[in-house]
Amino acid sequence: MLQYDQLPLGSPLIDAALPDLSGQVVRLSAFSEPFLAVMFICNHCPYVKGSIEELVALAQKYQGKVAFVGINSNDYERYPEDAPEGMRSFAQAHRFNFPYLLDETQATAKAYKALRTPEIFVFDQNRKLRYHGRVNDTPKDPTTVTEHTLDLVLAALVQGQEPPLTEANAIGCTIKWKPGNEPTVRIG
Numbered sequence: 001m002l003q004y005d006q007l008p009l010g011s012p013l014i015d016a017a018l019p020d021l022s023g024q025v026v027r028l029s030a031f032s033e034p035f036l037a038v039m040f041i042c043n044h045c046p047y048v049k050g051s052i053e054e055l056v057a058l059a060q061k062y063q064g065k066v067a068f069v070g071i072n073s074n075d076y077e078r079y080p081e082d083a084p085e086g087m088r089s090f091a092q093a094h095r096f097n098f099p100y101l102l103d104e105t106q107a108t109a110k111a112y113k114a115l116r117t118p119e120i121f122v123f124d125q126n127r128k129l130r131y132h133g134r135v136n137d138t139p140k141d142p143t144t145v146t147e148h149t150l151d152l153v154l155a156a157l158v159q160g161q162e163p164p165l166t167e168a169n170a171i172g173c174t175i176k177w178k179p180g181n182e183p184t185v186r187i188g
Helices: 046-061 084-093 107-112 149-158
Strands: 002-004 017-019 025-027 035-040 066-072 100-102 119-123 129-133 185-187
Touching: 017 100, 035 046, 035 107, 035 149, 046 066, 046 149, 066 149, 084 100, 119 149, 129 149
Parallel strands: 035 066, 066 100
Antiparallel strands: 002 185, 017 025, 035 119, 119 129
């Protein structure tokens, strides 16, 4: 069985400084909200397309309590739809209410050990990892969702409770790695 390393729960926030759609550099450590949701997303993935409205709605619902930030780490040379121009169009079409950052070197995705889009990492007030995983149980088709996993986790955290789940396998497309950047695989 193939296995990939994962960022352990309780890990500290891995800071990054990445450009947003206007070219301004945004630091992950600069958000002041009590919680931070770092989302690896892109423009072309049908799983992101199927769950993006829920992510935008959650960013609105938890405004002031949870900062949301989207990061696109895909190789846009091979997947042109994920290029910065496509990011701008995608963000405008879906009325993003959070920064959408470009991880051109893929160093941030590698540091987080992210593998999929969408894949979510939620950090608490102390910027320790409290949840890693999916948006919901069927991100490709919002009409069939039976568990809004991320919403359940955030609702508990903002109320000072333990989340019902701390990990739920991310469901989505693989991050489109630049040749030679692929994550290390273990067999076992």
